[in-house]
Amino acid sequence: GAGVSQSPSNKVTEKGKDVELRCDPISGHTALYWYRQSLGQGLEFLIYFQGNSAPDKSGLPSDRFSAERTGGSVSTLTIQRTQQEDSAVYLCASSFLGDNSPLHFGNGTRLTVT
Amino acid sequence: KNEVEQSPQNLTAQEGEFITINCSYSVGISALHWLQQHPGGGIVSLFMLSSGKKKHGRLIATINIQEKHSSLHITASHPRDSAVYICAPRVGGGADGLTFGKGTHLIIQP
Numbered sequence: 610g611a612g613v614s615q616s617p618s619n620k621v622t623e624k625g626k627d628v629e630l631r632c633d634p635i636s637g638h639t640a641l642y643w644y645r646q647s648l649g650q651g652l653e654f655l656i657y658f659q660g661n662s663a664p665d666k667s668g669l670p671s672d673r674f675s676a677e678r679t680g681g682s683v684s685t686l687t688i689q690r691t692q693q694e695d696s697a698v699y700l701c702a703s704s705f706l707g708d709n710s711p712l713h714f715g716n717g718t719r720l721t722v723t
Numbered sequence: 724k725n726e727v728e729q730s731p732q733n734l735t736a737q738e739g740e741f742i743t744i745n746c747s748y749s750v751g752i753s754a755l756h757w758l759q760q761h762p763g764g765g766i767v768s769l770f771m772l773s774s775g776k777k778k779h780g781r782l783i784a785t786i787n788i789q790e791k792h793s794s795l796h797i798t799a800s801h802p803r804d805s806a807v808y809i810c811a812p813r814v815g816g817g818a819d820g821l822t823f824g825k826g827t828h829l830i831i832q833p
Contacts, residue, residue, distance in 0.1 A: 652823040702766075
């Protein structure tokens with residue numbers, strides 16, 4: 610079956626521009642996570658959606674970052690007024706409800722801010 | 724906060740060697756994930772375990788809950804096993820219950 614799909618796979622943008630990154634989770638997965646991985650670094654949690662609950666935004670690094678999840682499915686991560694330090698791979702993962710459900714990751718969006 | 728340490732950080736081995744990657748964490752957990760990340764960024768979940776041992780092909784994962792330690796073993800290693808291996812213990816529910824190690828960068832030379 611289809612896995613987690615992210616688009617675009619690569620995005621190059623100029624400093625100061627806004628970008629939108631999209632994640633299509635596996636159908637039926639109620640939990641959706643956004644992570645960021647900077648070059649040579651580990652995974653950094655950004656935001657978490659679980660069903661209809663209020664999202665856990667505790668990992669968002671600044672108010673330039675926001676995310677929404679429409680209809681409990683597709684999610685969009687928006688970065689406003691991009692900065693060079695935003696350059697990273699942005700990864701989305703989804704899972705079924707439950708602490709011990711396996712995570713399924715997308716291939717990520719590589720964002721480069723010039 | 725769960726402190727996660729992986730060792731080694733980098734490992735280069737010859738094809739056919741038996742590989743062990745270790746993961747230690749600081750607090751009690753409900754489960755632990757082992758993930759594989761190939762060059763290019765895609766991450767694949769290899770195992771999720773909460774006790775004992777799991778085996779999938781040439782990969783074996785073990786966990787000792789009392790000692791707060793898990794290992795990932797690769798038997799008869801192959802160049803296609805070259806990747807970053809990440810352990811991620813889960814303490815509880817929600818996103819902040821999941822902590823990621825910095826990964827072990829494995830290179831298998833032919």
